[in-house]
Amino acid sequence: MNLNPHIKAKKNSVSAIMFDVIIALVPLVLAAYAAFGFTAIWLITTAVITCLVTDFLFNALYAKKYNSFLDGSAIITALLLSFTVSPLTPWYVVAFGSFCAIVFGKLLWGGLGKNRFNPALLGREFMTAFFPIMSTAAIWSTNSIRNIKDFHLFANDSLLGMYSNNLVFKTTGALGEYSMLFIVLGGLYLIIRKRISWHIPFTILTIFLCGTWISSAYDLELKYSIAGMVLGSIFMATDMPSSPNGYPGMLYYGSMIGLVSIFFILGNVRFEYLSYSILLLNGFTPFINQIFRPRAWGEKVDYAVKTEKIFLLTLAIITVALAIITLHYYDFIKYLIYIYIVYITFKFNFSFIKNIHNPI
Amino acid sequence: MHILSLKHITKHVLIENIPDPPEFYLPLYGYKGVLKTIVETGQYVKKYELLAQAEDLFSTAMHAPASGIIEGIEIIEGKPHLKLVNDFKETAIDLPLQKSVQLEPAAILEILKQYGIEGSGGARFPTHLKYNLRNEDVDVFIINGAECEPYLTADYALMQNKTEALFKSIISIQKIIKAKKVVFGIEKQNKELVTILKAFYSLCDFPVEIKLLPNTYPQGGELQLIKSITKKELPKGSRPLDHRIVLSNIGTLWAIYNALFHNKPYVERVITLSGEDAVKKGNFYVKIGTPVSHLFNLSASKKERQQIVLGGPMMGKAVTDYKSPVTKGTGGVLILPEIQNEKYNCIECGYCANACPQRLMPMEFARYAKTENTTQLLSHRLLDCIECGACAYICPSDVPLMRSIYHGKEILQNTIAL
Ligand code: SF4
Ligand code: SF4
Numbered sequence: 001m002n003l004n005p006h007i008k009a010k011k012n013s014v015s016a017i018m019f020d021v022i023i024a025l026v027p028l029v030l031a032a033y034a035a036f037g038f039t040a041i042w043l044i045t046t047a048v049i050t051c052l053v054t055d056f057l058f059n060a061l062y063a064k065k066y067n068s069f070l071d072g073s074a075i076i077t078a079l080l081l082s083f084t085v086s087p088l089t090p091w092y093v094v095a096f097g098s099f100c101a102i103v104f105g106k107l108l109w110g111g112l113g114k115n116r117f118n119p120a121l122l123g124r125e126f127m128t129a130f131f132p133i134m135s136t137a138a139i140w141s142t143n144s145i146r147n148i149k150d151f152h153l154f155a156n157d158s159l160l161g162m163y164s165n166n167l168v169f170k171t172t173g174a175l176g177e178y179s180m181l182f183i184v185l186g187g188l189y190l191i192i193r194k195r196i197s198w199h200i201p202f203t204i205l206t207i208f209l210c211g212t213w214i215s216s217a218y219d220l221e222l223k224y225s226i227a228g229m230v231l232g233s234i235f236m237a238t239d240m241p242s243s244p245n246g247y248p249g250m251l252y253y254g255s256m257i258g259l260v261s262i263f264f265i266l267g268n269v270r271f272e273y274l275s276y277s278i279l280l281l282n283g284f285t286p287f288i289n290q291i292f293r294p295r296a297w298g299e300k301v302d303y304a305v306k307t308e309k310i311f312l313l314t315l316a317i318i319t320v321a322l323a324i325i326t327l328h329y330y331d332f333i334k335y336l337i338y339i340y341i342v343y344i345t346f347k348f349n350f351s352f353i354k355n356i357h358n359p360i
Numbered sequence: 361m362h363i364l365s366l367k368h369i370t371k372h373v374l375i376e377n378i379p380d381p382p383e384f385y386l387p388l389y390g391y392k393g394v395l396k397t398i399v400e401t402g403q404y405v406k407k408y409e410l411l412a413q414a415e416d417l418f419s420t421a422m423h424a425p426a427s428g429i430i431e432g433i434e435i436i437e438g439k440p441h442l443k444l445v446n447d448f449k450e451t452a453i454d455l456p457l458q459k460s461v462q463l464e465p466a467a468i469l470e471i472l473k474q475y476g477i478e479g480s481g482g483a484r485f486p487t488h489l490k491y492n493l494r495n496e497d498v499d500v501f502i503i504n505g506a507e508c509e510p511y512l513t514a515d516y517a518l519m520q521n522k523t524e525a526l527f528k529s530i531i532s533i534q535k536i537i538k539a540k541k542v543v544f545g546i547e548k549q550n551k552e553l554v555t556i557l558k559a560f561y562s563l564c565d566f567p568v569e570i571k572l573l574p575n576t577y578p579q580g581g582e583l584q585l586i587k588s589i590t591k592k593e594l595p596k597g598s599r600p601l602d603h604r605i606v607l608s609n610i611g612t613l614w615a616i617y618n619a620l621f622h623n624k625p626y627v628e629r630v631i632t633l634s635g636e637d638a639v640k641k642g643n644f645y646v647k648i649g650t651p652v653s654h655l656f657n658l659s660a661s662k663k664e665r666q667q668i669v670l671g672g673p674m675m676g677k678a679v680t681d682y683k684s685p686v687t688k689g690t691g692g693v694l695i696l697p698e699i700q701n702e703k704y705n706c707i708e709c710g711y712c713a714n715a716c717p718q719r720l721m722p723m724e725f726a727r728y729a730k731t732e733n734t735t736q737l738l739s740h741r742l743l744d745c746i747e748c749g750a751c752a753y754i755c756p757s758d759v760p761l762m763r764s765i766y767h768g769k770e771i772l773q774n775t776i777a778l
Contacts, residue, residue, distance in 0.1 A: 002667060002678045002699075003678075003752075003762040004674060004675050004676060004677065004678075004749045004752075004762060005673060005675070005749035005750075005753045006667065006669050006673045006674075006694070006696050006699065007364075007510065007699065008699050008758075009363070009753055009754050009756075012754065012756050013702045013704070013757075013758075014702065014707060014756045017707070017709070017756055068704075111705055112705045112707060113704070113705040113706050113707035113708055113757070114705060240708050240709045240710070241708040242708075244710075245708055245709065245713055245723075246710060246713055246714075289721075293740075294721070295719060296718055296719050296720055296741045296744050297596065297719055297744060298593050298595025298596065298598075299595070299741070358705075358730060359703065359704070359705045359706050359757060359759045359760070360705065360706040360723060360726045360727045360730070
């Protein structure tokens with residue numbers, strides 16, 4: 001029998017949500033094409049095809065679901081993953097990363113929505129762990145293959161003009177970082193369409209910028225890419241399954257990502273500061289959801305207990321962040337990845353596979 | 361949460377009559393318990409005759425909506441109904457005439473009880489009990505004019521067309537409860553009612569106010585309405601009267617008016633007939649006990665995969681047996697296409713939690729109802745859920761939230777009973 005309600009919100013299915021995210025990401029693909037031409041397109045296509053094929057094969061084999069790869073989430077993972085790499089990355093590395101992102105980042109958790117970590121960022125860490133070239137500076141020297149050097153919308157002779165030009169188009173950094181303008185527009189589109197809310201990007205960027213400002217007061221020079229920060233905070237930190245789902249939780253989560261990325265930069269994490277921070281907070285998301293559960297109607301909340309819980313949680317997050325800085329220093333992150341592979345494979349075989357047809 | 365109101369379809373049509381059905385199925389159940397019939401199979405009954413009553417604490421009564429022959433008790437969807445075959449003669453019994461204007465509070469309560477007046481918003485709590493105070497003071501008497509369910513306009517139509525009757529009813533109730541003020545809660549989308557209502561303020565010797573409410577769902581939920589009007593956030597399960605609040609629904613006021621001023625037991629109410637697949641749409645006087653099949657035959661464009669919903673589209677019940685009747689708590693009958701479910705995994709979007717008027721986390725109910733984890737269900741406060749359906753309406757994955765909620769509540773009931 002059909003239970004209430006007997007009407008549904010229109011144009012609000014999962015595929016509609018995914019489609020909106022893809023719309024927001026397409027302009028960035030265009031910017032990547034403008035900067036590096038078919039080199040960029042080739043890498044992005046490799047990622048998309050690998051993700052779709054992996055998603056299809058795995059779902060068909062384990063879950064007997066034959067069209068779930070069409071829900072659009074694999075495409076988003078592929079786009080986001082390729083947006084974090086340099087255009088000089090070999091195609092097979094991207095293919096490997098995409099495969100790992102889908103398998104270890106999503107499917108072994110039981111499929112769409114059940115992943116604890118952002119698949120694209122996880123895929124990126126897999127690439128770094130298995131291909132040492134990914135963490136060298138050489139991979140970022142992209143001058144030789146650049147398609148068009150720069151594009152001047154505004155006259156380049158004033159400081160303001162140069163600044164504005166850089167916002168519209170700037171060809172340094174990873175594939176998704178060339179146009180701050182498009183990133184922000186994509187973010188605004190998603191906020192208007194209610195696919196993400198402003199809380200996470202806003203808090204990440206505010207705390208992060210405050211952090212850099214304070215550090216500069218102490219003469220510490222922080223090396224970071226602002227476009228990368230904005231891209232990550234709008235598109236990666238807001239990934240629905242791996243981020244908290246209430247506004248207070250989101251504010252906390254965003255602030256902690258901002259704070260922890262400052263720590264990582266100060267701890268000499270050169271390229272991975274943002275992906276480490278997001279993945280770290282992803283791990284804490286279930287706890288954040290618990291602690292920041294909204295106050296139910298008419299419920300009386302003991303705020304002292306709640307504050308204590310938040311304090312302990314913060315302490316735990318900072319401790320883990322310091323541990324990661326240490327591991328990174330000794331180049332041990334790859335062992336973390338190996339352990340993760342073993343863990344998630346076991347978990348899948350003994351537990352998650354039983355719930356593969358459960359929607360939650 | 362905002363949802364499409366779809367009220368424009370039936371908002372400005374007058375309340376019309378429809379032909380009575382050849383057979384009635386009178387519900388023999390009320391707020392609690394079962395009504396006992398006092399007539400026999402084969403017996404001829406006149407219109408307005410008392411057919412069944414409950415003599416327990418929550419006593420209420422059921423009267424004949426038409427004259428005809430009783431054909432026994434029939435179980436429809438697991439509940440007993442008294443079948444009455446209409447002879448279309450409309451032979452009515454003579455009821456003792458009341459001089460309603462002079463009635464004493466106790467006499468009014470007695471009429472409400474004898475005439476089977478119940479809350480018309482859905483829960484069907486006996487009205488005479490609601491107004492029966494034990495020396496409590498009442499600060500505010502809230503008139504629930506927030507018909508927050510999409511499609512439904514029956515209360516709107518009454519407020520628009522039967523304003524004077526509603527005010528007469530309020531004045532009589534005020535004799536009993538003596539609230540310091542009366543507040544109408546109506547939604548902003550219906551603000552044209554303000555001038556209509558204001559014209560009748562002069563009839564009252566107590567202050568009357570109108571509070572415009574946001575067009576969100578579920579604004580007409582008791583707890584949400586009380587908060588909007590008095591700023592008090594009552595936990596679920598608490599009695600409004602303990603907070604010096606009495607609420608009544610527009611449909612109930614109309615039934616009270618008919619009882620006190622026209623000497624009619626509760627045998628008829630106003631409902632909205634509407635829905636995507638309905639042809640004849642509007643607000644109609646319909647007898648209690650009219651089976652939905654009768655309305656369906658009058659109104660539907662028959663198609664595959666249709667369903668009939670008793671009540672609103674958000675909280676109403678899809679009938680499996682077309683003999684299911686309109687009850688005293690039915691505000692509408694809708695003919696809707698069956699919805700297609702998408703069935704993806706929960707993507708933790710949090711839309712359900714944002715939509716939940718009780719600020720719960722519905723996805724957790726889906727998680728823990730599956731594993732029958734009562735501790736988690738309780739600590740996520742499943743019992744505070746008002747079953748409004750907002751979470752399932754918005755969920756992009758069509759996670760079976762309502763099924764989990766009902767299932768979870770069942771588990772909890774069983775464990776508490778043990
Ligand atoms: S049905 Fe229950 S859980 Fe769902 S939105 Fe309504 S009150 Fe919240
Ligand atoms: S709305 Fe549906 S998909 Fe989104 S969190 Fe709630 S149950 Fe999950």
